[in-house]
Amino acid sequence: MKRRKIVVAAGFCLSFFLGTLMNLLYIPGFEHQQNQDSIIHRYYPEKQQRVTGDSQLHVGELVTEDVVKSNTKSGTESRHHLDLLLQIRERFDEVVRYRRRQAHGSGTGDPVRPLERRRLMDSEPGDNWDPIKIIERTDNRQTHFQNRLSPMKYMHSKSQKGETINSNTPMLGCSSMDNVTNVQYLGSGYTKAVYKAALNNSLSVALKSVDFGGHDMENCVKKYGSAGDCYRLASFKIVKEMTLMERLQHPNILKLYGYCYQDNNEIQDTVTAITELGSPLEMIQLLQTSWEERFRICLSLVRLLHYLAHSPLGSVTLLDFRPRQFVLVSGELKVTDLDDASTEEAPCSTSSPSDCTLEFPARNFTLPCNRGCCLGINEKRNLYNAYRFFFTYLLPHRAPPTLRPLLDKIVNSTGELDWGIDETLLQLENVLHLYRNGYYLQNSTKTHVADYKRVVDASIPGENYRCWPSYQHDGCLLSVYSVTEAISVCESHTQCQAFVLTNQTTWTGHQLVFFKTGNASLSSAHGQVAYIRVSS
Numbered sequence: 047m048k049r050r051k052i053v054v055a056a057g058f059c060l061s062f063f064l065g066t067l068m069n070l071l072y073i074p075g076f077e078h079q080q081n082q083d084s085i086i087h088r089y090y091p092e093k094q095q096r097v098t099g100d101s102q103l104h105v106g107e108l109v110t111e112d113v114v115k116s117n118t119k120s121g122t123e124s125r126h127h128l129d130l131l132l133q134i135r136e137r138f139d140e141v142v143r144y145r146r147r148q149a150h151g152s153g154t155g156d157p158v159r160p161l162e163r164r165r166l167m168d169s170e171p172g173d174n175w176d177p178i179k180i181i182e183r184t185d186n187r188q189t190h191f192q193n194r195l196s197p198m199k200y201m202h203s204k205s206q207k208g209e210t211i212n213s214n215t216p217m218l219g220c221s222s223m224d225n226v227t228n229v230q231y232l233g234s235g236y237t238k239a240v241y242k243a244a245l246n247n248s249l250s251v252a253l254k255s256v257d258f259g260g261h262d263m264e265n266c267v268k269k270y271g272s273a274g275d276c277y278r279l280a281s282f283k284i285v286k287e288m289t290l291m292e293r294l295q296h297p298n299i300l301k302l303y304g305y306c307y308q309d310n311n312e313i314q315d316t317v318t319a320i321t322e323l324g325s326p327l328e329m330i331q332l333l334q335t336s337w338e339e340r341f342r343i344c345l346s347l348v349r350l351l352h353y354l355a356h357s358p359l360g361s362v363t364l365l366d367f368r369p370r371q372f373v374l375v376s377g378e379l380k381v382t383d384l385d386d387a388s389t390e391e392a393p394c395s396t397s398s399p400s401d402c403t404l405e406f407p408a409r410n411f412t413l414p415c416n417r418g419c420c421l422g423i424n425e426k427r428n429l430y431n432a433y434r435f436f437f438t439y440l441l442p443h444r445a446p447p448t449l450r451p452l453l454d455k456i457v458n459s460t461g462e463l464d465w466g467i468d469e470t471l472l473q474l475e476n477v478l479h480l481y482r483n484g485y486y487l488q489n490s491t492k493t494h495v496a497d498y499k500r501v502v503d504a505s506i507p508g509e510n511y512r513c514w515p516s517y518q519h520d521g522c523l524l525s526v527y528s529v530t531e532a533i534s535v536c537e538s539h540t541q542c543q544a545f546v547l548t549n550q551t552t553w554t555g556h557q558l559v560f561f562k563t564g565n566a567s568l569s570s571a572h573g574q575v576a577y578i579r580v581s582s
């Protein structure tokens with residue numbers, strides 16, 4: 047109520063108010079309509095079209111809360127504080143846009159309606175700034191998303207049960223964090239710290255929160271001196287990430303299991319995201335794994351990028367695309383860091399080709415400008431990053447020789463940005479088809495030199511030797527399409543005198559086979575088949 051009065055008063059006394067504001071905050075030329083609009087555009091780009099005759103009122107509305115706080119400070123402090131608050135509001139608006147955006151192509155461009163915006167501005171000072179909470183308070187629509195991710199239901203609830211994210215997955219909240227064990231630090235970046243933990247001694251999860259000692263918080267507090275506001279600014283990265291994890295559902299995007307808001311000693315409502323657990327990508331380690339596993343990572347990545355290019359929010363680009371933004375979950379690549387994802391398509395004019403320049407350290411590309419937008423810029427940025435960070439290292443290296451020409455073509459075409467993501471996906475799926483069905487095996491006229499005795503339900507536990515790239519470090523465990531391929535492998539290893547077809551398969555359906563130096567330890571093993579070399 048009090049806030050409402052302040053907004054109304056601001057409307058009546060606006061010219062006086064804005065004049066004072068200009069003097070206090072030293073915003074040059076604030077009295078000029080043009081500059082007011084550019085300020086609005088800078089901080090509230092989506093407002094600009096609406097700001098016409100009554101733009102002053104909008105300015106008043108937008109900054110009133112901030113100014114009331116800032117008015118009590120010295121000029122420089124106020125300007126700094128306002129800057130910080132405007133950054134928070136900017137991130138807030140971004141999250142609102144993602145939450146409200148209709149499925150791409152079926153909805154309105156600007157989902158924040160003026161009435162809601164006014165209500166947002168009217169929310170009580172001191173209320174926490176969790177946009178999900180604020181929107182929920184102000185939104186009288188029962189959206190699908192709200193039903194599934196209601197902070198009122200989950201975030202402070204200590205006894206929630208039976209609610210779901212997806213139709214069959216219970217949503218986790220603060221109560222699930224009552225019994226957290228085996229907490230281990232996993233990693234941190236500029237803003238967040240990530241811990242591995244077991245909930246109720248069973249479910250292993252990753253817990254993501256703002257790193258109080260991280261660069262982001264440290265730099266912000268140094269500049270603005272307000273730990274609380276700096277926390278709010280940083281926490282919007284987690285809120286954005288949670289929002290995108292919820293809205294972008296794909297097997298190669300880490301799952302959001304839930305979240306919890308808790309007060310700590312100094313700061314109210316600190317947010318912790320509870321997500322699927324992965325293991326950080328180690329490029330050196332990856333180079334030592336089989337081609338099949340490395341191909342899986344590239345294919346997961348391309349499937350992810352294909353989804354992002356056609357996502358319900360529009361074409362999403364990952365502005366920070368280093369391998370550390372991805373983790374592995376059971377061999378599948380998943381993106382974890384979504385705080386730098388963006389759906390903004392770069393605007394351009396046909397008379398200025400440089401508008402659409404994609405710049406990379408070793409190369410630049412200029413894309414065509416089509417109807418004021420750089421054609422496919424988000425998709426192509428992702429694709430070139432996939433090429434430079436993943437494909438060049440992982441795709442061709444030790445691939446089956448017959449697949450090499452296809453793989454080289456994929457690497458070259460993505461490196462030149464000749465293909466879009468649709469064609470790239472098609473080509474990788476084709477490679478999978480050829481591999482999965484054994485079409486990569488050479489039609490060799492060479493006959494095998496040795497004969498092998500087949501022993502059903504038998505294994506050879508000992509007689510191991512090492513080979514590369516083995517699925518097991520102290521033995522030679524490789525994947526093959528067929529017995530014929532296993533015989534070829536055995537004949538190419540000087541130590542090999544036998545092999546055992548296990549009953550395990552890889553993600554492509556290939557069979558895992560142990561290669562052995564002999565058969566002295568032959569013993570019965572249900573479901574396995576041993577092949578023993580009987581002549582040479």
Ligand SMILES: Nc1ncnc2c1ncn2[C@@H]1O[C@H](COP(=O)(O)OP(=O)(O)OP(=O)(O)O)[C@@H](O)[C@H]1O
Binds near residue numbers: 239252321370373385
């Ligand atoms: N779900 C997860 N499972 C395992 N490790 C994770 C998970 N999420 C993040 N990590 C690890 O924690 C690190 C930091 O996480 P994240 O990238 O989200 O933080 P950030 O502050 O945004 O980092 P950056 O500065 O790279 O943007 C990651 O590099 C990754 O190795």
